[in-house]
Amino acid sequence: MSELFGQINAIVWSPALVFLCLGAGLYFSIRGRFLQVRHFKEMIRLIFQGKVSETGISPFQALSMTLAGRVGTGNIAGVATAITFGGPGALFWMWVVAFLGASSAFVESTLGQIYKEKINGEYRGGPAFYIEKGLGMKRYAWVFAATTIVSCGLLLPGVQANAIAASVSTAFNIDKNITAIILSVLLAFIIFGGLRRIALFASAVVPFMAIAYVCVALFIILINIDRVPEMFWLIIRSALGFDSAFGAILGLAIMWGVRRGVYSNEAGQGTAPHASSAASVSHPAKQGLVQAFSVYVDTIFVCSSTGFMLLITGLYNVETSTGEAIYTGVAGVGAGPGYVQAALEGLMPGIGNIFVAVALFFFAFTTILAYYYIAETNVSYINRFVSRPWMSTVLKFAVISAVVYGTVNTAELAWSLGDTGVGLMAWLNIVAIFLLSKTAFKCLEDYEAQKAKGIDPVFHPTALGIDNAQYWQDRLEAQESIE
Numbered sequence: 001m002s003e004l005f006g007q008i009n010a011i012v013w014s015p016a017l018v019f020l021c022l023g024a025g026l027y028f029s030i031r032g033r034f035l036q037v038r039h040f041k042e043m044i045r046l047i048f049q050g051k052v053s054e055t056g057i058s059p060f061q062a063l064s065m066t067l068a069g070r071v072g073t074g075n076i077a078g079v080a081t082a083i084t085f086g087g088p089g090a091l092f093w094m095w096v097v098a099f100l101g102a103s104s105a106f107v108e109s110t111l112g113q114i115y116k117e118k119i120n121g122e123y124r125g126g127p128a129f130y131i132e133k134g135l136g137m138k139r140y141a142w143v144f145a146a147t148t149i150v151s152c153g154l155l156l157p158g159v160q161a162n163a164i165a166a167s168v169s170t171a172f173n174i175d176k177n178i179t180a181i182i183l184s185v186l187l188a189f190i191i192f193g194g195l196r197r198i199a200l201f202a203s204a205v206v207p208f209m210a211i212a213y214v215c216v217a218l219f220i221i222l223i224n225i226d227r228v229p230e231m232f233w234l235i236i237r238s239a240l241g242f243d244s245a246f247g248a249i250l251g252l253a254i255m256w257g258v259r260r261g262v263y264s265n266e267a268g269q270g271t272a273p274h275a276s277s278a279a280s281v282s283h284p285a286k287q288g289l290v291q292a293f294s295v296y297v298d299t300i301f302v303c304s305s306t307g308f309m310l311l312i313t314g315l316y317n318v319e320t321s322t323g324e325a326i327y328t329g330v331a332g333v334g335a336g337p338g339y340v341q342a343a344l345e346g347l348m349p350g351i352g353n354i355f356v357a358v359a360l361f362f363f364a365f366t367t368i369l370a371y372y373y374i375a376e377t378n379v380s381y382i383n384r385f386v387s388r389p390w391m392s393t394v395l396k397f398a399v400i401s402a403v404v405y406g407t408v409n410t411a412e413l414a415w416s417l418g419d420t421g422v423g424l425m426a427w428l429n430i431v432a433i434f435l436l437s438k439t440a441f442k443c444l445e446d447y448e449a450q451k452a453k454g455i456d457p458v459f460h461p462t463a464l465g466i467d468n469a470q471y472w473q474d475r476l477e478a479q480e481s482i483e
Contacts, residue, residue: 005416012423018258021268024430025100028107031441036102036292043293046286059290062279064203067294071210071302071363074264076356077163079306080316080339086256087246087318087326089238091307093257094264098299101267102292107440108433110288112273113281114443114461114469119380123471125277126374127270127429128381133468134436144428145378148270151421153375153398158406159418160364160371165407170341171357180407184400186365191372191396198369199278209362210302216355217305220347224312231311246318246326259419262426265298269422270429274374283457284472285447288440306340315343372399439466 029036047060082090108127115133116125128148132141161183165176190197221228237243239257241250266272272294276287310316316339318327330342344352372395379391406417433440442464450457460476461469 005420009416009419009423012420012427013255013259015255017423017427018255020430021097021104021258021262021426022100024268024434025097025104027434028103028437029100031437032103032106032444034103035106035289035444036099036296039289039292043289046290047293049281049286059279059281059287061199061203062276062287063290063294064199064206067202067206067210067297071206071298071367074260075298075302075363076306076340076360077166078260078264079303080310082256082260083307083310083316084318084339086253087238087243087249088235088307088311089240089243089246089250089253090257090260091304091311092235092239093254094261094299094303094307097258097261097267098265098295098303101261101265101299102295104268104430104433105265105272105295106285106288106292106444107437108268108270108273108429109276109291110284110440110443111433111436112277113279113284113287114439114459114466114472116277116471117384118471119384123278123280124377124380126274126377126381127432128378129277130273130436131432134439135432140428140432142382144270144425144432145381147424147428148378149375149382149395151375151425152271152371152378153395154402155417155421156371157368157399157402158409160367161403161406162409164361164364166338167341167357167360170338171353176408180404183365183368183403183407187368187372187400187403188396190369191399198373202366202369205362206366209359210297213359213363214301214305216344217309220309220344221312223347227312231308234311235307249318249320249326261299261303262422264303265295266422267295268430268433269426270432271370271374271425274377275370283443283447283450283459285443285457288444309343310339313343313346315339315346368399368403372396375399442466 047063049059079091079094082094086093111130111134112125112127115130116123117129118124126148128141128145131144132138161180164183165179168174168179169176190201234243238246239250239253246253262269272291276291279287279290281287313329315330316327317325317329319325330339341353341356344356346352348355375395376392379395383389383391443459443466446459446464447457459469459472461467461472
């Protein structure tokens with residue numbers, strides 16, 4: 001299976017997808033006049049606005065849920081893998097993807113808000129909804145929904161579970177089968193509790209662990225401050241092909257940087273709009289800006305923390321696509337969380353392994369929860385037409401089974417399955433948001449115009465010529481009837 005999915009990924013992750021991700025992000029950045037820079041302060045302000053409603057969650061809870069999806073094993077094991085096969089320069093290209101991807105995140109999350117619906121008392125939205133309503137392409141929407149259910153329900157959870165098993169085995173010598181049982185029980189308890197339980201768990205765990213992880217990285221950087229200039233110079237040399245050792249793999253640095261960058265921050269992949277659509281806001285652009293900031297948190301802060309810890313300690317390996325060693329800093333350890341555990345254990349004996357295992361457990365477990373919610377949202381989308389309530393129950397057991405399977409199988413197979421899922425979703429979603437980007441930027445211009453007048457922006461879709469935003473239209477009519 002590893003060989004089969006490796007061949008599939010060679011097609012899915014061809015240079016065309018790399019250029020599509022970078023090109024779309026660049027276009028959105030220019031079209032939005034680099035909103036990711038202009039509205040940075042506004043992003044932070046909006047995070048703490050808004051409250052939980054009977055049908056939705058707060059912007060902060062929505063941010064936590066999307067960070068639960070973004071901040072996962074890709075921030076630890078994924079960065080280590082990118083450096084192994086792309087060299088230190090891969091980290092630079094992850095930064096590029098994050099900077100440009102922030103604008104992609106704004107577009108897709110704003111669209112998710114514009115075309116969201118209220119289903120069974122909860123806000124639901126995502127690419128399937130805006131593809132159907134915005135583009136009027138129901139078959140395309142069904143293809144995305146089906147692809148996402150398979151990717152997030154079956155392919156992606158195994159990557160997170162496998163990384164948890166590997167780090168827990170290294171730190172505590174716990175058998176993978178035991179880990180599989182513990183994960184399946186915890187997962188069942190939370191996902192059978194619905195959206196609110198997932199949101200509460202994510203908002204409690206994700207911010208705390210992200211801050212703790214970044215603080216540990218800062219500590220390591222401070223005690224090795226004399227090595228920082230050379231580390232940055234190594235990253236730049238490798239990224240631009242100037243380094244004598246890593247210059248020969250410049251193409252791989254770009255490919256792996258973009259590949260792992262997209263996997264980690266998920267900008268443009270189509271996952272974030274699902275959680276962001278559940279937020280209670282007065283204007284779609286508000287949640288779009290909040291989600292743009294989440295890309296920075298994921299890549300600029302958390303991924304960089306992992307990369308800096310590896311590069312500043314020298315405990316990483318780099319090899320060619322044929323397995324030939326270019327640099328060996330830690331022998332006998334495969335690409336993944338083991339690099340980070342080795343780096344921290346060398347600096348904090350007896351603590352490093354445990355800290356990485358605990359951090360990775362919470363990062364990866366909350367990501368599995370986010371994957372379930374995304375898949376379940378697409379099941380809800382399909383149920384609008386076929387009404388098969390049992391599909392949600394089947395999905396719950398499918399996700400639990402995927403976690404157990406990923407926990408006990410090889411990391412290579414788990415990553416191959418995950419890469420296929422991410423790549424397929426990215427292809428389908430980036431094309432859709434590119435075609436609908438005019439609507440998202442029209443929404444941004446309306447938000448900026450209302451802000452310039454000193455009022456709290458409120459969305460009026462018909463005034464902007466936006467059709468099929470039924471939720472917002474019903475909301476306005478309800479408010480007018482009360483007044």
